[in-house]
Every structure is written in C-alpha cells, then in structure tokens.
Amino acid sequence: MNKIILASASPRRQELLTQIGMEFKVIPSGMEEVPQSRQPEDVVMELSKGKAEDVFESLPKEEKEITLVIGADTIVAYKGRIIGKPDSRENAQEILSCLQGGIHQVYTGVTLIWQAGEKISFYEKTDVEMYPMSMEEIKRYVDTGEPVDKAGAYGIQGKGAAYIKEIRGDYNNVVGLPVGRLYQEMKKHFLL
Amino acid sequence: MNKIILASASPRRQELLTQIGMEFKVIPSGMEEVPQSRQPEDVVMELSKGKAEDVFESLPKEEKEITLVIGADTIVAYKGRIIGKPDSRENAQEILSCLQGGIHQVYTGVTLIWQAGEKISFYEKTDVEMYPMSMEEIKRYVDTGEPVDKAGAYGIQGKGAAYIKEIRGDYNNVVGLPVGRLYQEMKKHFLL
DSSP: OOEEEEOOOOHHHHHHHHHTTOOOEEOOOOOOOOOSOOSHHHHHHHHHHHHHHHHHHTSOHHHHTTEEEEEEEEEEEETTEEEOOOSSHHHHHHHHHHHTTSEEEEEEEEEEEETTTEEEEEEEEEEEEEOOOOHHHHHHHHHTTTTTTSGGGOOTTTGGGGGEEEEEEOHHHHHTOOHHHHHHHHHHHHOO | OOEEEEOOOOHHHHHHHHHTTOOOEEOOOOOOOOOSOOSHHHHHHHHHHHHHHHHHHTSOHHHHTTEEEEEEEEEEEETTEEEOOOSSHHHHHHHHHHHTTSEEEEEEEEEEEETTTEEEEEEEEEEEEEOOOOHHHHHHHHHTTTTTTSGGGOOTTTGGGGGEEEEEEOHHHHHTOOHHHHHHHHHHHHOO
C-alpha cells in the first residue's frame, strides 16, 4: 500500500493513527446510514464498512490500486442496549446516571478496503467499569461540555478518566480506534 | 486544600493530572531510595511515600498547613519479578523479548500527605497483555527511542500501543498515575 486514507473526521482517531506512527490522509465519509443489524458488534462493523466503501468508491480507478481505506464506528452498549450520543445536556445526565457504578461495553468496528475492493471487517469489545457518581458530579461533568459529542456521554481520554475504575480490553478501542488490533491486521495482510 | 504539589518530574503524570482538571505545582523529589520491600505493591507504595515525604518536609511550616503533596512510583512485574527501566538498547530488547506475547503487571503506588503529616498510601495493579513481536519488530521499536526511560521498555501512550492486546485495570495506571482512584481518594478525604 502506498497510501492510507482514514474515512473519519474524528480527531481522536487521527491522533491514534499518528501515535503509532502511520502516515495517512483524511477523507471523511458523509454517510449517515441507518444500520440493518441489531447486535452491537454487527452494527459497528456494518457502519464502518459503509463509511469505508463510501470513500473507496469515490476514488479514481488508479488511486484504488494503491490505497488502503480505513473506516471505523464506535458505540456504547449497556445490558445489551445500544446507547447513543447525547442530544442535549439533560440526555447526557440521563446516560451518565444510567452508566455510573456499573459495567458497560464499548464496541468499535473497523473495515479495511484495498485494491480491487478486497475488504475485511473486525470489531473489538472493551468492558468499562465506572465509579459511582453523585448527581452533583454528573452535573458538574456535563457542564464541562465534554460529554456532548461522545458515545456514552463521557471522554475516557479527558476529564472522564476520573470516573473510570477499570477496563478490560483495548483502551484505544474506547477512545475510538483499536490500534493494536488494527496494526496486527495490517501486518497480516500487508506484511508491514 | 488550597494547593496541590506533584512530587514527580514525569511529564506523563503532569499531563494526567491536568487532563482531569487539577491545578497543581510540580516539585520533583530528588530521592533515589533503595526500597526495603520486596513485593511489587509494597515497593511502589514505599517509594511513592519516600518521594511525597521528601517534598512535604522541604515545605515551610505555613505551607504545610494548606498543601497536599502527591508522590507516585510505577514498576512493571513479570511472573512476580520486578522489571526495571532498560539501561541500554540491548537491555530494552531483552525486556521486550521477555514480555512479548504474555501478560505482565504494572503497579503504581501513590502517597498523599497533607496538613500535620496526615498521609495515605494506595496502589493500583493493571494486567497488560502484549501481542507477539518478532525480533525485527522489537529492534525497530527500540530504534524509535521510545523504550529508553520507560518501566517495561514500552510506552503504552506512544507507538507501543500497536503491540498491546488488552489490559485489565486502569489504563492511566500503566501510563504512570491512576487518576480514577486518585480522584476518588481525594473526594473521600477532602470532599471535592
């Protein structure tokens, strides 16, 4: 592969790819797909595939032959139910009230597409246990503005770290891109 | 507490305290103590206490009454044996060869001292599982210079992330400061 394209506008995903030393270009997918799948792991793989395909298809033919496109999607699930991004301050408070003190799951699905449309999709799951939070703490945290655009209404890489007791799985999967697994898959397919 | 002092020169610990929104001053302890303890959890608590006491004692009396000092120490253990920081490139390669493909433990001990010498020490343990690495990968990674000053010869917050399969515990404990537990302890003792 001569060229890597990340099909995501997320600054956190870009930072993670940079962190492990990858050079890449960003072409966000404008795709707003409603998933057909129901299970969290299927949903994130389906959505990551939609984004990667969208960007891959937009490339000129000669570019397709030398480019790897990476798509990714992250969701939070609690007791099997998918938790979205908060659409208001009140909603962020509700989500955090629901998650506090318990264990929830973060799923990130990743799809790689290269050459004549060869593709693989995989996902990683990370269990996250939060400390109990008082209503006042939840309000104070929501007031920082951090929960706004985050699945599960918290940022583990931000102030949210103060409320995380432990995780089981890949930390970067919670941030938005499982770079350990991603690197291993790229090594397997492209002999890095 | 009016004032918080971090008794550590580690830029990573400073970043983590800043990340959760704390305001603090840095006064590194010059202490190079040889621990009396043998067990990893006792070693990190003993060393964190030595650093915190060293800095607390150096404060003028009136400062002691309004200051909280935080000391911390991090080590890596594999099969119960403590693994130090690498003292050469060859040593970094040896450490990574030993850790690759297996599960090791990262311990960080933290001591808080305030007012008339009131103090608490605690530790957090995180299990870290690494992907298998070829000798060539290990050499390439050591060549980046990242392993030099790191317990266990890797930086989970750097390029090392590509080789981490999963963790169990607090991620920031591996980076050098368990800010989740630290925040909870401060909340308990100082009603944040």
